Amino acid sequence: MPENEWSDPRLPEPVEWSQPHHDPPPGRGRTFLAAAVVVLIVLAAGGIAWRLMSNRGATPVAQPSAAPTTVPATAPPCPDPKLRVAAAPEIAPVIQQAAAGLGEPGQRCSEVVVQAAEPGAVLAAKPQPDVWVPSSSTWLTVAKSRGHAWSVTGDPLAWSPLVIAGPEAMESLFAPNGATSWTGVVQGAIQKRLPAVRMPDPMLTSIGLLSVFAIHQATARANPDAGLAQLQALTLRSRLENAAADPVELLGQMAGETDSTAATYEVGVFPVTEQQLLTYQRAKHDVRLAGAAPADGQVDADYPFATRKGAPADLVKRLRAAITGDSLSAAGFRAAATKGALRVPADPEALLGAARQWSGYQSVAFQVLLLIDASGSMNEKVTDRSGRTVTKASLLRESGASAAQLFGDDTSLGMWFFGTPGANSPAHTEEVPFGPIVAGAAGKSRRDELAARIGAYRPVSNAGTPLYRTVLDGVAEMRGRVKPNTVTVVVVLTDGSDGGTRFQMSHADFLKKLTAGADPAKPVPVIAVGYGPDANMPALQTMAKATGGHAIAARNPADLASGIAQAFLAAHAGK
Template structure:
């Protein structure tokens, strides 16, 4: 088969140097000042002084810590920060410019670190070689002043890597997809996936963008695409792993099975996989390119505005030769068919923030689904379809069921009153662990999916919203336990009314307040669907319990609102 350069070489074999033609490479993107928010998030607890950090190692491994002081080498003329995978090549080039080997202080000091750390650091280097040009815009938005010289020095596409048995199951001809990975994780075919922090690591930031781009290809509904992307996020074994440390962990393993369960599949740049494969470790790794969201790292040579030694800077740039970078495993030209990075900051920032802020928690959830008659009203859905609100809820709910992590305990009620003697709600899926088998073959997750697939609203059915919420909160309060988050999630398109359980909002709020117990909180996450929904009532009930409410006034907003509700349920508290 042909690899991405068009040559007859499997990308999953021992790697070879790529000389592929240009095409589809991402350009340098300068993000606007809004991304300062990202810097604030990254900076919390991670502001390291540039001149006390460790110099780059001479091999492509994680840096080894050693004590240093800001003035330990006052004669240093040029301070350089480089992404960990390219730092060894930069360090080797810097060594060629050291005329006095007896002097323990080199004229050029190279520090290896992830770009997010450099961008957030208080002190900035004279020269910066991050693993994506986007970081220059992020740093400059925060007050830095870096300018890239010419085109990026090198490129390296992001791959999914893991033990051969796992990688082979998801790939063909060295290609795979984020969609395949998401489906495999949701069904348990892949038992572990590890990812880097999207706010600090280029691999993490661009992988999240690739995942969301891939999910957007599967549906015209942006909300459903978000839900599908979060399905992968919710199943990660580790969401802030250091790629170099992951490779170091794998290199120490003697048993492939331990890697399958400890690390599983993980993204990394092609150069990192090549370097690992050349090491001939006991546990071999294979890689595949996610064709539905192919993204690439690029390595600009950026110079700070206050750089005083332009002559030494020019010498360093010349010393980092094309051949040395190719030998180190990098590509000299852009990756064909790589996704261009978006010009708008939000397109990168929003999915990365959503991804990073998600918090995996042992969660107890009661889903309250509106099954009243108004759900049978027809509306215009995404793509120009005419469907009922119930049909759109079925479509969105099906994907929401996949989002719950393995440690979730869940139950589902439908609320609606088709006759005056009908109860306010009925149990559709009994409360219990989502992985529990209910009939010997199907799990509770399967039951949730089936319940959403078969969900129907009864014509002329009233909406006992308030009574159902009171009953749900009361029942879940008895289940509150240490170390878990206990929630009631309500999806409704209308307001309380047309039932024998009808009450005013004032009556409802009085009853809800009387049942609050600060020692046993049960937040309400509410999604109000439709132009006639009473969002004030939903906001009031959610706020009173420490939860959140989200409007979905447009049919296309429903899935997005469900995604936001799910995020709110898993946000740090």
């Protein structure tokens, strides 16, 4: 079996296989207890008891017993199963029930072992299962790109659209008139109308992966500029209460609540499959759960039946035939894809790029000083993506207003404009005094003041560009603010090069001064966005490298918002 090539450190520990109904080898039982959070739910329809796995591994699904069997205390251990099956947690009970029906009545040892595992966990498993039923066909494409080949014949076993769910007590907040939308969740999070929003890890779960895809699709349709759309999607990411929530654990937590108000704040809004929502509703828990498929981005989870080369063909065929449409329908799955659902890209990288951004985002206390170029060249006219003739400054005003929403409530920030309209002008002016974003500045929260000041941004014609002096002053200012467990950065946006002012200096002198006061124990990386073809990218790259930061080129006028989004991600990814 080749080594697993999926090397992302965020993936869970490899799945370990165990045979039902006999004692595991020493230590293996402890592995499962440590890897899984076990929640027992009795399904009202069918009375099937099953285990919900945690998002860090897999756990065997409890096997329904065909008849009571007395096992002698000295019974020999069961042989290894002939067929190992990994299945998404929500469909695993149906497959386990089908597998149990393949054995003889009273049989102690099973030829088939079925384990519930999120797709990301299966990708990391050694050895790989013989049969895999992930919750999206996309994972098979991802596996193929990593050197794992799976064969699929026929249609998926079932489908289930994603829904946005939450306690009925807050339904009017996230599903007005019973309708949900991804953009509604984004705006609800920004405006703090929703007490909490939680999402699963897109590098581990199909719900997370498909939700991130759908959110980006929805914001792209709502915004003509791709950069602004990305900023809106990232704003939701920055406001998540939990970005690695396990849907099964969330449902288990809801099931254990008796107070709908507590559930509203402890759990909040989260995506699940329709099947999981129906299963929860059928159980009639104290706290009722409401939900609906988002109107601006319906996307299906589908459940392909995939086999690995060398799997026992006859047993695979028998298991596949035993998983009936009636059993799937009774469990809440659909027999066909949702009409009008989003088409998931065939290229896995089209999904994984955004997924890695979300998964790699660091929710840490953040201190940022924004340095915005206010030199005369920012008044130059450009053509944006929609064909409008606008100025660089107007694009900055549009993008900056959205960027103001990106920062979380634990952020402290300040903003300077730099440019010299007169011979004796200072290199920069303080537009927003540094401090907590939720605290007051000029009678407003700093978030509101930041948006207002960017909205009023008007570069002065013929003003010079004191880029180097401003960066030196900004870095010096933030070095005095560095504190433990906090990311402290300087973000600079410029469309030109240092020059045209009394502060002008050579690049060599600038780098010498920039590195002279550096303290490895108190890093202040510079995240530099070079806007337009005249930006001095070599200079921005060297200042970023010298401080452990990151340089981003926004060459196209319409890419300004994308550049701001990349700078934001770079800072929160620790790059």
